[in-house]
Amino acid sequence: MNENAQTATGMASAADNGSAPIGQAPLFKQPRDGFFELRGTVSRTQTIILGFLGVIALFLVWELAHYLTPEQQRKFVPSATQVTGKVIQLFAEKGFLGDVAKSVYRIYLSFFIACLVAIPIGILMGSFIKMRALINPTVGGLRYLPAASFVPLLLVYFGPTDFAKMALLFLGCVFFLIALILDNIEAVPRALIESAQTMGAGRIHIIFRVTFRSAAPQILDSMRNMIAVSWTYLVIAEIVAATDGIGAVMMRGARFLHVDVIMGGILTIGVLGVLTDITFRVAAHFLFPHTHARR
């Protein structure tokens, strides 16, 4: 009884001096998460704002470069607004949309064919070590041949045709694509394949429904990276004897020292590249829901 009384008074006194746990504890005031916080955090809104700031900064530097250039040479360094205006004019008056469509068609078709070749070869090499021993030394070597060096050869063989241009784009990425897909296939954990074997799965089942399925998100990522390389080859492919395409428009611009047209072409290719990248990312999001599952 006596003890009970003592605890009761103890509680009462704690309540009296105001430090009793009434309600919730005050929120902890976090130290500021500054810009240069090591391995700090970034919110979604911040990411978008910062991304746009980067683009605006680039255009500001560009604009500045134009006005810092001496008066006589200034026409060789057109400003960002001039180039953007030129691109709009190209679209509106010069049928630039047709050229863009042509270039996009060349890139996508040649890249699609490169994938049709590279994915089966990569899977074969990654699945069968003897296939790898047979093919890899050759393909590995071919990667070091600069695609641009094929331009004269392709001109002799196929003339100034669409086929020649797409063949160059194909050669520019197919060997790298094979190497990347081989890596993706080989990175599939051995235990996944072995567990399928202990379930009684045959080789065909394992190759298509385990190895390929497991590597698919990484393969799509490799494709996303390699189509970017394809875009970098576009101008080389369309330099020689091309009458249409973004590269051809830029080469015509060069002949008349129209720097704004050249820069407009570069800008357009950059924007198209970014759009391609986004397309692949969106595709990956919907094709592979498990890669962004809640954890």
Next chain:
Amino acid sequence: MGLFGNNFNAAHHAALEAAQKEGKFPLSVNRVSKEYLNGERVAVDDMSFDIKEHEVTAMIGPSGCGKTTVLRLMAGLEYPTRGNVESFGMPIKGPGPERGLVFQAYTSFPWLTVIENVQHGVAIQGYSKAEQRDRAEHYLKLVHLIDFANAYPDELSGGMKQRVAIARALAQDPQILLLDEPFGALDAQVTWEMEEMVVEICETTNKTIVLVTHDIQEAVYLADRIIFFTSQPGRIKEDMAMEFKDGQRFKRKEDLLSEPGYVEMEKRLYTMMREEIQGRIS
């Protein structure tokens, strides 16, 4: 292994049943040696033993004693250098669904949901769609994972991922369940839960189980028989029936502790483990 899989056909099944009736062992290891690097490293040295039906056999020993190698030979994922491993009197020529294996590494297919993972193993056995669903649900209930049927493996904890692996292996209806340090990557509390779940599975399915572990307590708790391996090269140090358990299975791990003979058995195993580890250092 057939190119298109599905090699678990009716004829094979009939042959297995005949062998079972003749009293052949689920697994027989006959004078098996496994050498690596052209004989420079001997993982397993002239080992022979049989696995008895409906028994839980634990293979235990210090790391590098070849216990996992023997299990992989039983699974058909590797081949012996000498001797042979037989299942119901037939030599093992490769992996097959009649010997289900649970790996230490997580092997759930990340692109499939939990129930699709279990169904995948069943589908290979040639069951109809409806049966696939039924079997998958049955075994997910057995491992207490039915509420997570539509989750992706990456959304699960390590213990839950291993439960998917166990359900998947059971759903393919193996004669023998091989467990390769299945709880090696889990924390102590989850391991405990999983061990009790294995006891539950033994009770309900009465499977022949071969368990590789480095955990002495786990071996004593789960096994009817412990085969202790020596350190490099792997030989049988001792083959012990867990007679003190008197054929009982303990639903709760702590109930084992008061069983007469338990402490002595565990002490003996620790002593043997110490001998092997010290032998390697000196």
